[in-house]
Amino acid sequence: MIHDVLQALRQRTHQILITTHWNPDGDAIGSALGWAHYLRASGHQVRVVLPNAPSKPIQSSPGYSSAFVTVAEERPDEAAEVFRRAELHFALDYNTPSRVGSALEPMVREFAGRQVLVDHHQQPDGLFVDAYSNTAKGSTSEMIADLITADDGWGNVDVACAENLLMGMITDTGSFRFPSTTAHTMATAARLIEVGAQPHAIHTRLFDANPLSRLHTFGHGLQSAELLAGGRAAILSLGSSDLESAGYVAGDSEGLVNWGLSVDGVEVSVLLREDAAGLVKMSFRSTGDRDVNEFARTHYSGGGHRNAAGGASSLGLAQLKEELTQKLSEWLA
Numbered sequence: 001m002i003h004d005v006l007q008a009l010r011q012r013t014h015q016i017l018i019t020t021h022w023n024p025d026g027d028a029i030g031s032a033l034g035w036a037h038y039l040r041a042s043g044h045q046v047r048v049v050l051p052n053a054p055s056k057p058i059q060s061s062p063g064y065s066s067a068f069v070t071v072a073e074e075r076p077d078e079a080a081e082v083f084r085r086a087e088l089h090f091a092l093d094y095n096t097p098s099r100v101g102s103a104l105e106p107m108v109r110e111f112a113g114r115q116v117l118v119d120h121h122q123q124p125d126g127l128f129v130d131a132y133s134n135t136a137k138g139s140t141s142e143m144i145a146d147l148i149t150a151d152d153g154w155g156n157v158d159v160a161c162a163e164n165l166l167m168g169m170i171t172d173t174g175s176f177r178f179p180s181t182t183a184h185t186m187a188t189a190a191r192l193i194e195v196g197a198q199p200h201a202i203h204t205r206l207f208d209a210n211p212l213s214r215l216h217t218f219g220h221g222l223q224s225a226e227l228l229a230g231g232r233a234a235i236l237s238l239g240s241s242d243l244e245s246a247g248y249v250a251g252d253s254e255g256l257v258n259w260g261l262s263v264d265g266v267e268v269s270v271l272l273r274e275d276a277a278g279l280v281k282m283s284f285r286s287t288g289d290r291d292v293n294e295f296a297r298t299h300y301s302g303g304g305h306r307n308a309a310g311g312a313s314s315l316g317l318a319q320l321k322e323e324l325t326q327k328l329s330e331w332l333a
């Protein structure tokens, strides 16, 4: 089926649209820009529409500032025009149209052309008849590299394409340490490095470019860590007063939840972050077979992957902590 799409692409030049999810992370941007660079090098007309802007460091990704990238939140009319003109839409790194945010969702649902999903999240939406979905893959960027291999197109992979794909692989595999990292992952990364992608430059750009507020946010979050369920789970929390005193800006708590797993014996880590409206955003991480996707789905109308998921609750922070303590203790007993 995906070979169908590749074959159609080889027959003639297409007007292609690429989208990815709200709050695009390294893999969302890496797969979208990587695929865009590749398709452009292959002769297609390509536009990328992002629901909103990624974090500052990710905005330095090669091609992000190009004329072929539209941030819909900033230029809604231009985004709508791109949707009208495109004949083929690649939906990357998300499994259901609601993930693109309320402004773009109807455009994805009503898109008149062919839609192709490329994604590694669980339970892909039936809207996408052409779906290349593989939940065993560590990143959508690795899947894009596989498409390039299937297209026999590595000759069209330039440094900008390679940098983006390697960034996506690095960010979604926790720098190649999550269980989804395979020999194939490493062989793909090696190939991207051969083309000219530089892992150290990607790390410096993404991970050594923090504002001070991020350190202070981590300070509050780490200080709050508590163990429960007999030491099998950790909860970290950031109340609105913590965020205020840290000078929190969006993105500052990214990665904080992983520190819960660094404690000996902890299998599940949860980060709770209160937003201005009192809603608590939840991030879950786990090791091995502990399925936080299912836990978040069942209890907190969330989801994600087996080892990384999100959710939300309108219970207050203190009450939510109590509830979580009970639910996690039952689950992990």
Ligand SMILES: [Mn+2]
Pocket (backbone or CB within 6 Å): 027, 028, 093, 120, 138, 139, 140, 172
């Ligand atoms: Mn991803």
